[in-house]
Amino acid sequence: MRQALTIGLNGLTLAALYFLVASGLTLIFGMMRIVNLAHGAFYLLGGYVGWSVLQRSESWGLGLVGAAIAIGCVGLLMYEVLLRRIEKEDMRVALVTIGVSLIMADQMLLSYGGVAYSLRTPDWLRGAFDFGFAGLVYPRGRLFTLVLAIVVGIALWAFITRTRFGMIIRAGVDDRDMVSATGINVRVVFAAVFFLGSALAGLGGAVGGTTFSLSPGTDIEYLLYSLIVVIVGGMGSITGVAVGAVLVGLVSQFALGYIPAWASILTFALMILVLAVRPQGILGRAA
């Protein structure tokens, strides 16, 4: 019982991290039909930036904020310089982001080397949290990830459904041309969404770099899991990402706990199952 609960919590906290990262990917895709395959590289760079800021400022919170803002700016730069001129051709855009991810991975290897980094957990997140039943204790740091993901999720949801800006985004998803015809400056909206989506990857990197480690290859791993999460949940839907992240997190952790040799196969099987029944993902809309 206690083992199952612990594994369940492992799954949920991992899902929280996947949600943070993949929600940025899906936000950008939902608005602009841009698949940012450099998202994994953004995650890793976010982690590195968070680490560097933490080293200098001794403040974990500042590290998180710094990572989010820095990666938001990197994303914005990539969008404005490279992608905007070809944004109508979704395939070409996706390929350019692969190139960017390659360059970033190589440059990060040059600056940070091949060793693993980890952000130092702040004192108030150290130690374990006692649930007070079934003898369940769990690391505070990982529970914080879960809380953070829920807060970010609710904030995103409120932002998209309750604000004027969110209304523009939703309208843009449905009919981009009509939105710009009503006099809204779609360019600014696009830039803002790209900033926000990338910032989420950076934030995810700093948070993930605290719980887990950062090293070359982490970028590909998180890109892969983000892709699986959005493929399972449905591209372009924030709720879909939440559902996908929870499913992928739970399936992979329970598989790892009970039948470790099958962990990645079962994650893959989940994706196949969803695609076989609903090619557009659980909450995705048919293209």
Added chain:
Amino acid sequence: MSQLIDTKRRRTNWVAFGIVLALLIVFPFVVPRPQFWVVSVGLRSLWLGIVSMSLIWLAKTTGMLSLGQLTFWGVSGYMVAALSTTGDMHYGLSLPLAVLAGTAVGFLVALICVRTQGVYFLMLTLAVSQLGYFLVLQAASLTGGFEGIGGIRRPELFGLSFNDRNVLYFVALAAAVGCYLLCRYIARTPFGLALEGVRDSPERMQALGYNVYWYRVAAFTFSSFLASISGVLALFYHGRITPGAVDMVRSVDVLIVSVLGGIGSIAGAFLGSTGLTILQNFSQHPAIPVRRLTLTGVIFVLVLLFFPGGIVGLSDQARRAWTRFRGRGETSDDDPEQEEPGQEAAGTGTAAARG
């Protein structure tokens, strides 16, 4: 009129093909430093060209851009290594089995992947290729895990040993020419024409009674067959196989080759693979200050942004730029033939994406 041009162009194509082939046949006998030029450049360009051709053929004929070709390449490579090096199976049996296994995995992947189109297909094949990488690492009892399988003995064919670099070069050349001609041939069969129909207007083909889904599965399976052949050649080229050979960077290499050569033309695969191989060999030169992968990435992005037709599309692009430069201010466009190849070359984005 158009038929006349067509016949003329076809004849020019065959003449060009013959000249290139003749040059490639004398190539190993005339170059200096054969270990470098014949093996590091020639052989590598050939197998990399075949696997890239499988990507280009699929993208050109069906509009589906796959990032998973290296998975089938890896399946066949690992299969040969596991059967004939770890095990003791004769190459006469293990080689066909390996190609068959790669093709069969391609078929299974196709059953799922072709249900999606456009960037979804791209993401899905990327996910498949990365899962393939993690599976290889995990199934250590079969694949040797991180170490991979080394010490591959090269086979003998009619008393000629593959250990001789020229023999291996000519085998690879024969395979490349065979695959190329097969692609050209298929494009002219009813099957190839139906595939183009499926690419341009799936709804109409469906209405005409074609089973669009199975046509896509068949096309994907054929492309994985090409990739599997390349996998066997690459195994003998490397003499070993490791998970590093099927990781993300290598998958992207195949993509870069295709984009560099030009996704509109299957012959571009070999131009692209030669270009990338030479670039990667010479970028290690101390005079070049940028790291190899960074340089590759930068060139890839630049080609995508400014030369969407790749090397093959360069002449068309130059011609169009020249026409625009000469006829500035005039709106004359009296040569309709000129537009067509350009659009095909730009197919990276348009045709492939809309699929």
